[in-house]
Amino acid sequence: MNQDYKILVVDDERDLCEILQFNLASEGFEIEVAYSGEEALSKSIERFDLLLLDVMMGGMSGFKLADKIRKEMGLSVPIIFLTARETENDMLTGFNVGGDDYLSKPFSIKELVARIKAVLRRGKNVEVKPKVITVDTMELDLNRKSVTIDNENILLTRKEFEILNMLISHKGKYLSRQEILDRIWADDVIVTERNVDVNIARLRKKISTYGSCIKGRSGYGYCFEN
Missing domain, CATH: 1.10.10.10 (Winged helix-like DNA-binding domain superfamily/Winged helix DNA-binding domain)
Structure with missing residues (x-):
C-alpha cells in the first residue's frame, strides 16, 4: 500500500537516518536521505510525497528549509518536523513555516508511521489547484x-x-x-x-x-x- 509513496528524510544524525530508512522501507515506503538542508535542496523536492525534516541541523535549519520550499519553490509537499526540542514557540514556528505535523524525539517508529499515514491521507483529500x-x-x-x-x-x-x-x-x-x-x-x-x-x-x-x-x-x- 505504501510503496508508491516517496519520502525524503533530512537529518544530520546519520545513525537516525539509517534507522528511519530501514524501518520506513520495511513499512513499504520508498526512502531517500539527505544529511543537510543544502543537500536536500540539490534533490528534486517535487518528486517526494512527504518530507521528514530535522529542526536543528548544522547549516540550514529545518525551519529555514521548509520556508524555502514553501515560499521560493512554491511546493505544497507535506512536511513533518522531527525535533529534540518541544516548546510551544517551536511548534508554532513549525506550523507557521508550512509544517503539517511536529514530532518530538525520541519517538517510536510506530507513532511516526501513524503520523506519516495521517498526513498523507489529509493530503489526498485536499484539492490541489494550479498556482x-x-x-x-x-x-x-x-x-x-x-x-x-x-x-x-x-x-x-x-x-x-x-x-x-x-x-x-x-x-x-x-x-x-x-x-x-x-x-x-x-x-x-x-x-x-x-x-x-x-x-x-x-x-x-x-x-x-x-x-x-x-x-x-x-x-x-x-x-x-x-
Whole structure:
C-alpha cells in the first residue's frame, strides 16, 4: 500500500537516518536521505510525497528549509518536523513555516508511521489547484516555475522568474532595489543593487511587449503596471 509513496528524510544524525530508512522501507515506503538542508535542496523536492525534516541541523535549519520550499519553490509537499526540542514557540514556528505535523524525539517508529499515514491521507483529500498568475496573455505557473506569452514558453532564469513574480504580486506598487535584493538574493553575500538592474534589463527583453510594463523610477525602484 505504501510503496508508491516517496519520502525524503533530512537529518544530520546519520545513525537516525539509517534507522528511519530501514524501518520506513520495511513499512513499504520508498526512502531517500539527505544529511543537510543544502543537500536536500540539490534533490528534486517535487518528486517526494512527504518530507521528514530535522529542526536543528548544522547549516540550514529545518525551519529555514521548509520556508524555502514553501515560499521560493512554491511546493505544497507535506512536511513533518522531527525535533529534540518541544516548546510551544517551536511548534508554532513549525506550523507557521508550512509544517503539517511536529514530532518530538525520541519517538517510536510506530507513532511516526501513524503520523506519516495521517498526513498523507489529509493530503489526498485536499484539492490541489494550479498556482497561475495571469496578466492578459502572459501566464506565470508558480508550480512549474514557467512563463508563457501567447502560449509560447519564455525561458527565464530563476532570479528573473522570481523578480517577475514579485513585481506582479505587488502590481502597482514600487519596490526598492533593496527590497528586491533582500527577497531574491537573501542568501547571497556579495550582491549590489546593480544585480537588480541587470536582471530586470534582461527580463524586459525576454518578455517582449510586457517589458514596458516594468516601470523604473529613480529613488523608488521598480513597479509592474499594465
